[in-house]
Amino acid sequence: MPTRTLQRVIAAIPTSDGAGVKLQRSLGQSNWARLDPFLMLDHFSTDNPDDYIAGFPAHPHRGFETVTYMLDGHMRHQDHLGNTGDLKAGGVQWMSAGRGIIHSEMPQQEAGRMRGFQLWINLPAKEKMKAAAYRDIQATEIPVVELAGGGRVKVIAGTLDSDGKRTPGPIHGLTTDPLYFDVELPAGVTFRHALPAGYHAFVYPFEGSVAVGAGGAQKILATHHAGILSDGDEVEFSGGPDGGRVILLAGRPLLEPIVQYGPFVMNTREEIEQTVRDYQSGTLTTTETAGA
Numbered sequence: 001m002p003t004r005t006l007q008r009v010i011a012a013i014p015t016s017d018g019a020g021v022k023l024q025r026s027l028g029q030s031n032w033a034r035l036d037p038f039l040m041l042d043h044f045s046t047d048n049p050d051d052y053i054a055g056f057p058a059h060p061h062r063g064f065e066t067v068t069y070m071l072d073g074h075m076r077h078q079d080h081l082g083n084t085g086d087l088k089a090g091g092v093q094w095m096s097a098g099r100g101i102i103h104s105e106m107p108q109q110e111a112g113r114m115r116g117f118q119l120w121i122n123l124p125a126k127e128k129m130k131a132a133a134y135r136d137i138q139a140t141e142i143p144v145v146e147l148a149g150g151g152r153v154k155v156i157a158g159t160l161d162s163d164g165k166r167t168p169g170p171i172h173g174l175t176t177d178p179l180y181f182d183v184e185l186p187a188g189v190t191f192r193h194a195l196p197a198g199y200h201a202f203v204y205p206f207e208g209s210v211a212v213g214a215g216g217a218q219k220i221l222a223t224h225h226a227g228i229l230s231d232g233d234e235v236e237f238s239g240g241p242d243g244g245r246v247i248l249l250a251g252r253p254l255l256e257p258i259v260q261y262g263p264f265v266m267n268t269r270e271e272i273e274q275t276v277r278d279y280q281s282g283t284l285t286t287t288e289t290a291g292a
């Protein structure tokens with residue numbers, strides 16, 4: 001199989017969510033801008049508290065996972081189970097909504113920079129109604145690997161295979177087998193990594209740019225663009241003229257129908273209608289089969 005090339009580019013568009021948090025949405029801006037199993041990618045990046053201070057008050061989810069990676073800032077998660085979690089700079093919250101969670105995500109600062117990502121990863125049909133669960137992963141639990149040729153990788157999910165050494169990240173064993181790396185490269189330095197053929201993958205630069213592809217087939221991918229990769233068994237990209245910092249995501253596609261209604265993602269319209277009834281009757285998060 002060849003090295004993956006840049007196949008399609010989705011420019012992030014400014015939008016707002018929650019109680020008015022300003023963010024940039026690339027994946028998930030429409031039903032056609034998904035990449036199975038990835039449903040949505042939101043990037044928030046601002047020094048202006050007015051852009052984030054209202055946060056995300058209590059809201060529900062069902063049927064997928066939300067992964068929040070904080071680059072700068074401090075948010076507090078609270079859910080209906082009474083769990084609270086602190087999301088601090090460099091940390092990740094990996095939440096599986098399963099059959100239902102009602103939670104809030106609120107800034108714990110009144111000034112300063114807030115920067116990070118929220119990624120939605122779909123769950124397979126047979127796992128959509130499992131119990132909700134989450135993991136708070138501190139920055140110190142995320143391996144940082146310096147590359148021999150320059151640059152460095154933070155391994156959030158999957159395993160980095162570099163310079164003859166394998167470095168597993170804290171997240172493993174999910175059906176979608178996600179790989180989630182934060183890769184920083186000086187200008188002209190190349191990062192090359194194996195990715196299973198058939199897995200869907202994309203790159204999102206959030207500082208500088210990268211040139212994606214091997215040798216003469218390189219194409220520049222600018223800041224705030226999701227670059228969807230063609231199939232292949234490895235990925236290759238180099239830091240642009242001012243260097244580049246990207247998140248690299250890959251995962252096993254589920255190849256199942258998707259029916260989404262806001263924060264609910266199921267396989268059929270009937271399941272979505274049931275979900276809305278469960279939410280309205282207050283049984284979204286309970287283990288009883290609603291309506292039975």
Ligand code: MN
Pocket residue numbers: 056059061066103105
């Ligand atoms: Mn949420």
